[in-house]
Amino acid sequence: MSVSASPTDQAAVQPAIQIDNVSRHYVMGESCIRAVDDVSLTVPTGEFLALLGSSGSGKSTLLNLMAGLDRPTSGAIHSGGRNLAELSALELARYRRNTVGMVFQSFNLLPRMTLEENVELPLRLAEVERSERAARVREALEHVRLAKRTGHRPSELSGGEQQRTAIARALVNRPKILFADEPTGNLDSATGEAILTLLSEIQSTMGMTIVMVTHERHLAEKFANRLATMGDGKLLSTSTNSSASDVSPRATAVTGQ
Amino acid sequence: MKLRDMTELAVRNLREAILRNSLTTLGVAVGVASLVAMLSLGVGLQQLASSRLNKSGLFDSIFVTAKTNLRGPGAGPPATRAASPKARPLDEDARAEITKLPDVIEVYPQIRFFTEVHFDGKPFATVVAGMPESSKQSGSFDGMQGSFFSSANADEAILQIEFAKELNAQTKDLIGKDLVLRYAERQSLASESGGTAQNSGGFSVVPKEKHLRIIGVVETEPASGFGGFGSGRLLIPLPVAETLRAAQVNDLRDVLRSGSSPDKPAYASLSVRVKSPSLVDATEKKIKDLGFSAFSLLDASKSLRIFFSVFDLLLGIFGSLALAVATLGIVNTLVMAILERRREIGVLKALGAADGDVKQLFFVEAGVMGLAGGVLGVLLGWLIGQALTFATNVYLKRQDLPGVQISSVPLWLIAGAIGFAVLVSLIAGLYPASRAAKLNPVDALRYE
Numbered sequence: 109m110s111v112s113a114s115p116t117d118q119a120a121v122q123p124a125i126q127i128d129n130v131s132r133h134y135v136m137g138e139s140c141i142r143a144v145d146d147v148s149l150t151v152p153t154g155e156f157l158a159l160l161g162s163s164g165s166g167k168s169t170l171l172n173l174m175a176g177l178d179r180p181t182s183g184a185i186h187s188g189g190r191n192l193a194e195l196s197a198l199e200l201a202r203y204r205r206n207t208v209g210m211v212f213q214s215f216n217l218l219p220r221m222t223l224e225e226n227v228e229l230p231l232r233l234a235e236v237e238r239s240e241r242a243a244r245v246r247e248a249l250e251h252v253r254l255a256k257r258t259g260h261r262p263s264e265l266s267g268g269e270q271q272r273t274a275i276a277r278a279l280v281n282r283p284k285i286l287f288a289d290e291p292t293g294n295l296d297s298a299t300g301e302a303i304l305t306l307l308s309e310i311q312s313t314m315g316m317t318i319v320m321v322t323h324e325r326h327l328a329e330k331f332a333n334r335l336a337t338m339g340d341g342k343l344l345s346t347s348t349n350s351s352a353s354d355v356s357p358r359a360t361a362v363t364g365q
Numbered sequence: 366m367k368l369r370d371m372t373e374l375a376v377r378n379l380r381e382a383i384l385r386n387s388l389t390t391l392g393v394a395v396g397v398a399s400l401v402a403m404l405s406l407g408v409g410l411q412q413l414a415s416s417r418l419n420k421s422g423l424f425d426s427i428f429v430t431a432k433t434n435l436r437g438p439g440a441g442p443p444a445t446r447a448a449s450p451k452a453r454p455l456d457e458d459a460r461a462e463i464t465k466l467p468d469v470i471e472v473y474p475q476i477r478f479f480t481e482v483h484f485d486g487k488p489f490a491t492v493v494a495g496m497p498e499s500s501k502q503s504g505s506f507d508g509m510q511g512s513f514f515s516s517a518n519a520d521e522a523i524l525q526i527e528f529a530k531e532l533n534a535q536t537k538d539l540i541g542k543d544l545v546l547r548y549a550e551r552q553s554l555a556s557e558s559g560g561t562a563q564n565s566g567g568f569s570v571v572p573k574e575k576h577l578r579i580i581g582v583v584e585t586e587p588a589s590g591f592g593g594f595g596s597g598r599l600l601i602p603l604p605v606a607e608t609l610r611a612a613q614v615n616d617l618r619d620v621l622r623s624g625s626s627p628d629k630p631a632y633a634s635l636s637v638r639v640k641s642p643s644l645v646d647a648t649e650k651k652i653k654d655l656g657f658s659a660f661s662l663l664d665a666s667k668s669l670r671i672f673f674s675v676f677d678l679l680l681g682i683f684g685s686l687a688l689a690v691a692t693l694g695i696v697n698t699l700v701m702a703i704l705e706r707r708r709e710i711g712v713l714k715a716l717g718a719a720d721g722d723v724k725q726l727f728f729v730e731a732g733v734m735g736l737a738g739g740v741l742g743v744l745l746g747w748l749i750g751q752a753l754t755f756a757t758n759v760y761l762k763r764q765d766l767p768g769v770q771i772s773s774v775p776l777w778l779i780a781g782a783i784g785f786a787v788l789v790s791l792i793a794g795l796y797p798a799s800r801a802a803k804l805n806p807v808d809a810l811r812y813e
Contacts, residue, residue, distance in 0.1 A: 177715055177806045198719050205717020216712045216810065220381050230716045232370040277716070 123186075124285050124317035125151040125174055130183030131341075132169050143169040144180070145341035153284075156311050156318045158328035158349075161338035167321045168289055170338065174319060175210055175287045176203045188284070205234050209278030213290035215270040217262040223249065223273050224258040230281045248276040252306060268299035275306060279314075286310070288320040292327060300324070304331045366722050368729075375729040382702065389691075389698040390738045396688030397742020397786045401778060402749040403684035407677040409750065409773035414669065427637040427649050429463065430658045431455040453656040454631045463637055466651055468644045473497040474632040476606040477597055483545040484532050491528055493546065494597020495606025499638060508767035511540040511581030514602045521602070522546075522577040528598035529582045536582045546575040546599075548611045575609065577601065584765070688786070691738070692793040695731055699797035702730070703804075710801055711809025720802040727798035728791060735790025739783035746782070747774045 132144040144166045151157050151174075159167040172178040173185060176192055179200075185192040188207060195203065204210070217226045227248055231241045249255045252272035262270050271291060278286055288307065292300030308331045310316050322328050328335050329349055336346040366374075379386045418424050431454055453459060464472045476495035481488050500506070501513045506523075514521050522544065529536040532544075549570040583600070637659075639648045645661045652659040703710070710723055750772030758768040 172807050175715070177810075198721070201714070201717055201719035201722075203717075204715060210715050212715075212810065216708070216715070218709055218712065220377070229713075232374070233366055233713070233717045233722065235367055235370075281717075 122153065123150045124153045124155070125149075125319070126186040127151075127170075127174070128184045128186070130170075130173060130180045130185060132166075132173060132178065133181045142341045144173065146183070147338075147341075147343045149336060149343060149346070151285075151317060151319060153317055154311070154315050156308060156331060156333045157320070158332035158335050159319065159321045159338060160323065160325055160328055160335055161344075162323065165338040166341040167338045169341075171287055171289055171319060171321045174285075175208050176200045177210075205230065206281060207284050209281065209283040209286045211271070211274050211278050211286065211288040211291050213293035215262070215267075215274045215294070217270055217273055217277070219262055222259050222261055223254060223265070223276075226262065226273060227277045227280050230277060234281055244280055245276075248280040249273075251279060251310070252276045266299075267295050268302060271295060271299075271303050272306065275303075275310070279310065283316075285317040285319065288318065290321055290323070292322065292324060300327060301330075307331070366718070366725070371722075371725055371729050372733070375726055375733050378702070378706070378726075379730055379733060382705075385698055385701070386734060389694045390734045390741070392691040392694040393688070393735060393738025393786055393790065394741035394745055396685075396691035397739050397782050398745035398749060399687040400681065400684030400785070401743050401746025401774065401782050402753070402772070403680035404677060404778055404782075405746060405750040405772040405774045406753065407673065407680045408775060408778065409754075409771045411673040411677070412773050413769055413771060414673070418669070424642040424662055425639050425645060427639065427645060427652060427659050427661045429455065429635040429637055429652055430633070431631065432656060432658050455633075455635060455657060456631045459655070459657065460632065460635060462655060463635065463652060463657075466637075466648060468640045468648055470638045470640060471497060471499060472635050472637050473603055474607070475634050475636065476603065476611075478548065478611045480546060480548045480599075480611070482599060483547060484542075488547075489528075489531060491598045493548070493599045493601060493606065493611070495603035496523075496597075496600045497603045497636075506581075506583055509581050509583040510537060511579075513581065515580070517602050517604045519602060520575070520577050520605060521580045523581040523583055523600040524579060525598040525600070526582055526584050539579045539582060542579050544577055544579060546577055548573055548575065548609060551610050573609070584767075688789060692789050695734060695790050695793035696797060698734075699727055699731060699794055700800070703727075703797055703801045706801075707804065707809050710804050711806045711811075714804070714806035715810060723804070724798040724802035727801050728794050731790045731794025731798070732787055735787040735793075736783065738790070739786030742786060743774070743779050743782050747772075750774060 127147055127149045130144060130147050131142065134141040134143055147166075147170060149170075159171060161167040169178065173180050173192075174187075176195075180193050183193065187203070190199075190203075192200065192203065217223075218229070221229070224245055227245045228241055231244060236244070245258075246255060249258060252275050254269060254272055254276065257265065257269070262273065265273065271294075275286075275291075286307070291303055291307070295303060304327055307318055307320070311318050320328070320332065325335075332349055334346060334348050337344045460472050460474070463469065474495075476493075478493055480491060480493050482491055483489075496514070498514075498517050506513055509523070511523070514523070524532070524536075524539065526536060529539055533539050550573040552569050552571050637648065637652065639645055649659045649661050713723060713726075754769075754771050757771050761768055
């Protein structure tokens with residue numbers, strides 16, 4: 109593992125996430141499934157990383173581990189100076205609430221709430237003052253260009269609009285890292301591309317670190333700074349993506365196996 | 366999450382499955398209603414019974430008689446008993462002395478005599494009883510026709526309805542009419558010159574008449590204290606009865622007894638009323654110390670209270686059964702909600718909800734159902750109580766009896782029932798809430 113950065117950029121390039129020899133095993137009956145098997149990976153701050161791999165390769169499990177939704181069987185995941193593997197359930201919830209934002213393939217908006225209320229949910233959980241909430245919700249919805257449809261329910265929106273709402277919800281608590289699990293999986297290719305354009309804008313304008321799981325290599329190659337490919341729970345390769353469009357990461361770190 | 370946000374979310378969630386949650390809440394309401402109705406009946410009947418009993422003067426009264434030596438075996442020959450220094454006549458002095466005791470409101474004798482009444486030129490035999498002023502509050506005169514005595518010395522009479530019907534089937538027409546009381550006045554014999562006190566114990570009986578105006582007809586038979594000898598059928602103010610000096614049944618016995626003088630006729634018995642039932646014991650003891658026999662019904666009142674406590678407890682248990690069933694409804698509804706909202710719980714957790722937040726959310730939902738059910742239940746229970754009272758009164762009216770309030774919902778019952786409903790609901794929410802909190806977010810999000 110090696111990290112290259114100039115000494116003056118030390119603070120800026122402290123990795124958003126550093127994964128050291130992480131494994132996640134599931135015991136099912138007598139067999140042990142190694143969903144993630146001894147993976148080490150560093151995600152520098154500000155990077156747009158795409159996790160590629162076929163179904164069952166362990167990419168989603170790795171994402172869940174990074175997002176604090178799951179705990180590794182062994183190994184350490186450092187983020188913001190803390191090892192997620194050692195955090196209590198409450199601290200892990202606080203990490204999910206304040207440090208990371210999450211976008212899913214199936215959007216996962218609460219169907220009976222309006223857009224506004226869906227986006228407001230993380231602010232409620234974080235006990236943000238009521239007076240401040242409306243402004244932050246509006247700001248987040250403006251970011252995804254949905255400011256005019258705040259009163260609608262998810263079912264009244266198109267798939268792309270729903271995913272943009274989910275992105276607004278992920279951004280509203282001003283996280284440092286955005287995790288996206290197959291964000292284009294339920295969308296047609298044009299809409300999917302529009303969503304990724306939005307994510308990459310967010311990366312550049314907000315300096316956001318983004319980790320995206322996808323199986324659509326062409327999209328990953330178009331938008332991500334770096335591609336990490338998984339197979340059978342192992343990290344097969346990582347490669348810097350020079351063809352990534354407009355945005356350049358502030359630091360380029362390469363972690364080999 | 367803040368409680369306000371939590372409550373908002375909980376209410377929103379409850380509204381979402383409105384039918385199921387309403388039915389569950391209704392279940393709680395029916396449970397609470399049965400509890401409230403049962404207990405309100407218990408409380409109401411107890412209040413009714415104790416107010417009747419308190420008004421009747423049975424429990425704040427002491428019945429005083431002279432220490433008689435006439436009953437009880439093994440008390441020795443009459444000679445030694447008569448010599449007892451404590452045997453005092455129950456005369457005017459004794460009455461004054463008892464009146465002076467602390468906490469005593471009034472002391473009155475039982476005056477009752479057989480007599481003949483002339484009304485409309487016809488004679489009727491009946492029993493006259495003197496009513497103390499306090500008997501107005503006894504409740505016996507509630508719902509009477511006409512009115513109570515205008516004053517303690519008024520020459521007025523109230524008729525018991527059975528007797529009134531003998532005079533005139535239309536008892537209402539009797540009010541305002543006059544009748545003549547023929548009675549035997551007791552006059553002491555003038556002492557012969559040189560006679561001693563020993564010889565002056567006799568009296569003669571002189572027939573007299575007294576005009577009285579009928580002012581009321583009463584349906585019940587008012588007890589003038591207890592230890593009476595059957596109720597009077599023609600009631601007159603006690604002071605008026607005393608001035609009549611009518612010959613009573615026990616006069617003859619008194620004459621024979623040593624110590625009674627004709628100037629100070631002895632009373633067969635005195636009723637002593639104290640300020641409250643709790644003072645009966647002490648006063649009873651003081652009267653006994655004065656040298657009289659005294660007894661009260663306080664023990665009966667105590668066992669009445671015990672009876673009602675057990676009665677309330679049983680009613681409460683029966684009422685609680687329905688609430689227990691309703692509790693199962695809450696558990697069922699919330700467990701169902703977990704299954705339905707598995708994904709939502711996963712989303713909440715992914716967005717940063719701690720286990721505690723999820724637990725509290727389900728807890729608040731259970732609490733809101735309990736609160737709503739409790740409030741609705743109290744209302745329902747009160748209505749049931751009112752309905753029972755109404756039905757009872759319809760029945761009583763058919764029997765020509767005055768109406769009563771048999772159910773009572775005091776403030777403590779309202780607060781207690783709602784509090785109990787919330788508490789029970791929260792307990793019912795314990796299991797579903799902790800189950801929801803324990804959901805693994807990754808599994809919950811995968812759930813379709």
